[in-house]
Amino acid sequence: MIDVQQLSKSFKTVKALDELSFTAADGEITGLLGPNGAGKTTCLRIIYGLLKADTGTAKIQGINASVEPIEARKQLGIFPDKFGLYERLTAREQVRYFGELQGLTGAKLTNSVSEVIERLKMNDIADRRSAGFSQGQRMKVALAQAMVHQPGHLILDEPSRGLDVMSTRILRDMLRELRAQGTCILFSSHVMQEVAALCDRVVVMAKGKVAAVGSPTELCELTGESALEDAFVKIIGSDEGIAA
Numbered sequence: 001m002i003d004v005q006q007l008s009k010s011f012k013t014v015k016a017l018d019e020l021s022f023t024a025a026d027g028e029i030t031g032l033l034g035p036n037g038a039g040k041t042t043c044l045r046i047i048y049g050l051l052k053a054d055t056g057t058a059k060i061q062g063i064n065a066s067v068e069p070i071e072a073r074k075q076l077g078i079f080p081d082k083f084g085l086y087e088r089l090t091a092r093e094q095v096r097y098f099g100e101l102q103g104l105t106g107a108k109l110t111n112s113v114s115e116v117i118e119r120l121k122m123n124d125i126a127d128r129r130s131a132g133f134s135q136g137q138r139m140k141v142a143l144a145q146a147m148v149h150q151p152g153h154l155i156l157d158e159p160s161r162g163l164d165v166m167s168t169r170i171l172r173d174m175l176r177e178l179r180a181q182g183t184c185i186l187f188s189s190h191v192m193q194e195v196a197a198l199c200d201r202v203v204v205m206a207k208g209k210v211a212a213v214g215s216p217t218e219l220c221e222l223t224g225e226s227a228l229e230d231a232f233v234k235i236i237g238s239d240e241g242i243a244a
Helices: 040-047 069-074 091-101 106-119 135-146 165-180 194-196 215-222 227-234
Strands: 002-011 014-024 028-034 055-060 077-078 155-156 186-188 201-207 210-213
Touching: 002 040, 002 077, 014 040, 014 055, 014 186, 014 201, 014 210, 028 040, 028 165, 040 155, 040 165, 040 186, 055 077, 055 106, 091 135, 106 135, 165 186, 165 194, 165 215, 186 194, 194 215, 194 227, 201 215, 201 227, 210 215, 210 227, 215 227
Parallel strands: 028 186, 028 201, 077 155, 155 186
Antiparallel strands: 002 014, 002 055, 201 210
16 A cells, blocks of 8 residues: 655745645555646656655655665555666566666566566567567566565656557556456546546545545546536536545
8 A cells, every 4th residue: 555644845935745635445446646846746756766855754554764764665566657778688688687786686686577578468578679569568578577576566757758559458458457467556647538537546636645545436526527627627626626
């Protein structure tokens, strides 16, 4: 579980997060939904240790990311928004390299690489050099790199940005499979269709605060709207927001 409590973060005169609190459960996909500037990326960067909060805590499986950043990071897989690969390396070699960065060695490393390749159905590309990979294949390698150390938690920041329709479908299918296997998945987005299609729970953010929490259906019921987009507009259109 990812547990965020009373997170606040300012950049000079700009308050990016204002006592933000929410939880993301194991075996669920939790979405951070908000307009640009709502604080979604700042929140994620604090969770995986790139930024330090001014106040509050972010805990991954009970480990405080500010106090024990390395131990907390071991619990996480970070899925990047750009799939930069070493094109002279095979997919297997790339995944192995990231496993080594996570401290895996010997037989454990070899087995973990083989398991994640099998898990993501990558056997057909595992021993091919990455040069010439399609966007969907590059995405699979990036996800394998994030999952090779078998973390229980996966964080994605606008994961479908720049992906074509087929790659987006592949990504959604893989995230659903990981959810079914018990992975805690947290991602930020402002794409309504993506959030409605994937999320068990949605945390709506506005001006660094939680404006509403619930499933897509619950948010629609809360606002009296039939579409998540209309519900979202109604929620963030209020200065005070709506708490669920």
